[in-house]
Amino acid sequence: MSSSATPHSTATGAAKARAAQTPPPPPAPLAHPVADSHTHLDMQEPSVADALAAAAAVNVTTVIQVGCDLERSRWAAETAAAWDPVWAAVALHPNEAPRLAAEGGRALLDEALDGIAELAALPQVLAVGETGLDYFRTGPEGVEAQHHSFRAHIEMAKRLDKALVIHDREAHADVLRILAEEGAPERTVFHCYSGDAEMARTCAEAGYFMSFAGNVTFKNAQPLRDALAVAPPELLLVETDAPFLTPAPYRGRPNAPYLIPLTLRAMAETKGMTEEALARHIAANTARAFDY
Template identity: 40%
Template structure:
C-alpha cells in the first residue's frame, strides 16, 4: 500500500474523472494508494479539508496557514489554530513554513506565523508539515529554536543534502514529490538516494507538480505511484519494499492517522 502524504483534495482538477472526487480517489485506490493526507493552507479552507476527512475513511487532514497565504491582517491566532487542531481528523499542523522565493518582502510576517505554528506544535504534540523555499537558514534556525520532540516533515523537498541532513538531525522526515522525476532534478535525485529508508515519505502535492510522464498536466493522487516507482528504481530497491517502508514511516510520523483495515 502507498500513502499520498501531501495532497490538496479540495483543489484537484477533476476533469479527467468527470468532476468526481470519489472517482479520483477510487482511481488512486485502484493503483494501491490506501491513504491520503489532505493539507490545509489557510483559515478559509480549514473547514473544507476537515469535511473531506470526515467524509472519507481513508483521508485525514492537516490545518494551518501556508506562508504565501499569510497577510498582515490574516496572521492566524494561536487560539484559532489550537481549536482547529482539536478536531479528531486533524492529524498534523500545516502546511506552514517560509517561502522567500515568491515573497521575500514578507519574511518577518512569515516568521511570525511560523513561530505560531511551532508553538501550536509544542502545545498539542502534533507533527508539522513544513514548506520551505529559498529560506534554508531561517527555516532551520526556527526549527532548532522550537526543539520539538515530535518533529514533522519537510514536504516537497527540493533543497540540498546539507539541509536534508540538518532536518534529519532535528527528527524530521523528508518527503519527495514528482519533482524528483524531472529531467533537470539530478541534484535532488542525489539527495533522494541518501535519505535513510526509515525517514522517507512520498507525495503528489496534487494538483501541482505532476511527475513524468504526466508533467504539465494537472496532478492527481493516483500519480503518487509514479513517484514511488521512480524512487524505488533510483534507490535500487523493489517497489513493494519502498511502498511498505514509506507507509510505515507515514504512520510513525502521523500516529493519529487511521490505519487501513
C-alpha cells in the same frame, strides 16, 4: 486570427491545450499500499469520491488533505471527517501570513491562527501544516509575518501533539534555524523536500521526515535525487502536492493521488531498492509521522 496564424497551427495549438488538461492514464498498481502524504483535493478537478477511488485502484489507500488558509483548512477537516481514507492537515500557508498581516495587521493574523488552532485540535486533523517559510513568492516585507506565523504553528503542533508539515522554498537556513530555536515537534515533515544532499543529512540527524514529490522525476532535478540517495529509507515519505508537480512523463498535466506510483518507482530506482521494499518503508513511515 492574426496574419501569422493558420487553421492548421490554430488547431494544433488547441489540441495541445486539450492534451495538457487531460488526466494521465493510471499506472500499474503498487505492490504494497501507501499513502499520499500531501495533496489538495479541493484544488483538483475530480470529485473526492472519484479521486479516492482512482487512488485506491493503484494501491494508494490513504491521503493527507492539506489546507492552506482558514477556509481551506476548514474544508480539509470536514472532508477528513466525511471520508475514511482521508486525514487532514491545517495551517496558514507561509504566503498567507503576510497577506493577512498586510490586510489587518498582527491582530488579523493572530485571529486566523486561533482559528487554525481550533481546527488542529479535532481528532481527524493529524498535522499542523503546511507552514514554514517561502522566500520565492514573498519578499523581505513579508518575512516578519512569515516568521511569526511559523513559530506559532510550531508551538501549536507541540501543544496539540500533532505532526508539523513544513513548506520550505528558498529558505532552508532560516527554516532549520527557527526549528532549532523553537524546538521541533517530535514528528516533523519536510513536504516537497527541496534541499540538497547536505541538508538531507542534517534533516536525517534531527529525525525529520522528508517527503518527495513528482519533481524528483524531472530531468533537471539531479540535486533532489542526490538528496534522496542519502536520505534514510526510515525517514522517506511520498506525495503528490496535487494538482501540482505531476511526475514525468506527464509534467504539465493535472496531478492526483493515483499518480503516486510513478514517483515512488522513480524513488526506488534512485535508492537502488525494490518498489515493494520502498513502499513498505513509506507506508510505515507515513503512519508513524502522522500517528494514524
